[in-house]
Amino acid sequence: MVSRSSFCQRFAAGVGGLPTSIRNGAARAGDVGRARVPVVAGRVQLREKGVLVCGEEVGSLKTQSRRRWREGSSSSVTVSTNAMSAQLEEEPAAKGEARVILEVQGLRAVVADTRQEILNGVDLVIREGEVHAIMGKNGSGKSTLSKVLVGHPDYEVTGGTAIFKGENLFDKEPEERSHCGLFLSFQSPVEIPGVSNMDFLRMACNARRNARGLEELGPLEFYGFVAEKLTALNMDPRFLDRNVNEGFSGGEKKRNEILQLSVLEADMAILDEIDSGLDIDALRDVANAVVGLKKDNNAILMITHYQRLLDYIMPTYVHIMEAGRIVKTGDMSLAAQLEAGGYNAVQAMKM
Ligand SMILES: Nc1ncnc2c1ncn2[C@@H]1O[C@H](COP(=O)(O)OP(=O)(O)OP(=O)(O)O)[C@@H](O)[C@H]1O
Structure with a gap:
């Protein structure tokens, strides 16, 4: 010590x-x-x-x-x-400027077991009310960034800072990060056999409510609360009785992640490829649900490979990640350039 x-x-x-x-x-x-x-x-x-x-x-x-x-x-x-x-x-924040909700500076991280460096100095500032999209070639470090922010044990932070709502994120255990309003929808959501979706959602919701000093919701109150969320997501209420993600199709798992997000009312949602595996209708439903969750006092960080999701959600900023760093930031037009010309065309513009 x-x-x-x-x-x-x-x-x-x-x-x-x-x-x-x-x-x-x-x-x-x-x-x-x-x-x-x-x-x-x-x-x-x-x-x-x-x-x-x-x-x-x-x-x-x-x-x-x-x-x-x-x-x-x-x-x-x-x-x-x-x-x-x-x-x-x-x-002081500039007049009229929204508060910074997440500020990442020079973040570096390695795979804990092998010491392989994956994040190589990520800088990112996200303010309330903003939606940021991170795009980038396979293996550029997008998912690792999201996992490091939530405290995934596979990775070790070796440098840099991440301040979430004014506090050092790396001081907190993963569950504390969740309690204080950080949410990650995983690329491959896990199944939890033997635990019903309803019980799981209520437990998570009440843990977050406790952390915010709110009263827990009883089973009946929670049912009313979650029923509204299901309707917004076009989800069948029978989902609630099934075990968490067990036997869910890829698309159903993604919808279930967004249901969790809406129940938790997170301050900042990190959505890792929520568009993968969705059919056209499901993509629209999920995207509309995310748009419905956008507020002036929260923020969204989305990881995606395709412009189609961004067309619905209209991010404030689009970033390109390469070799563990954000190398370019722009607006929606950057996603359009990528779609049209691929990463090589955008890289050429960088020169
Ligand atoms: N736990 C791990 N063990 C070994 N290598 C890892 C681990 N996690 C990430 N990596 C490696 O780090 C690099 C970045 O992975 P990451 O999943 O963050 O990329 P990504 O940009 O999200 O890719 P994709 O677009 O394919 O999802 C890859 O080369 C990956 O193999």
């Missing part, structure tokens, strides 16, 4: 490379990432948005950071430290 004093001494000494794997202490891998530490007028400063520092200050910084996010008073938080003190400096 790295003590607060030795960590802070490193700041005071102006050590250029901060440790990226501080485990078991207040700070963890990813907290400090690859922060540069300039020495300004004899004082060492760490200026990295949303980064949390070790020691007792961490608690108050976290609390302040979270509170400020809730109050909507800042788009992001800068931590400034010197040898013995830490304070928050507010970076």
Whole structure:
């Protein structure tokens, strides 16, 4: 465990490379990432948005950071430290600008077993009310990014930061990430034999409600709540009695993922190829359901290979991922260029 004093001494000494794997202490891998530490007028400063520092200050910084996010008073938080003190400096959001809901900076991750590097410095800022689409060739790291954000144990974060609603995502266990409003629809949703969809959805819904300080829904109340969601998704109520994803067709599993999302009322949904395996009608239903879930205070990150889904959902930004990094960002016209000319044509434009 790295003590607060030795960590802070490193700041005071102006050590250029901060440790990226501080485990078991207040700070963890990813907290400090690859922060540069300039020495300004004899004082060492760490200026990295949303980064949390070790020691007792961490608690108050976290609390302040979270509170400020809730109050909507800042788009992001800068931590400034010197040898013995830490304070928050507010970076006010530009007037009328929506709050940042997720800010990923320089995110690097490896496969935990083999140490193979997959994410190679991802930068991404998502604000409330926005829909972002990530496209990219097979194997470029899109699914890995989504799994790393939710804390999948196959991967280890080796650098960078991810701040979700003002808090360090990598400080949280996967279930805590879910409780605080992060949702991932997996490319291949898992089956849970012996657990009915209804029970599973109610349990997940109530866990999230607990985390938000809301009362749990009883079976009858929940049925009323979920019935509306089923109608919006054009789903047969008999789905509720079946075991989670057991025997579901590919398309049914995808619809079921969106049903989970609508029940959880997540603040940020990561949708990994929800269009794969859907027939034309199902694609329209799922896309319309996603559009129906868009609000001014939530956000969506979609991974897709095709423009057809984007035509329904109309993302605010389209990003292209290549070799574990986002290499190009544009609007819907970028997806149209990809559809027309493929990745080579877009890569040629980059030059
Ligand atoms: N757990 C793992 N073990 C070994 N290699 C992995 C693991 N996870 C990802 N990879 C490798 O990392 C690279 C990126 O995979 P990822 O699934 O993130 O790509 P993707 O962009 O989502 O691809 P696709 O469009 O085909 O879904 C691939 O080469 C993949 O084989």
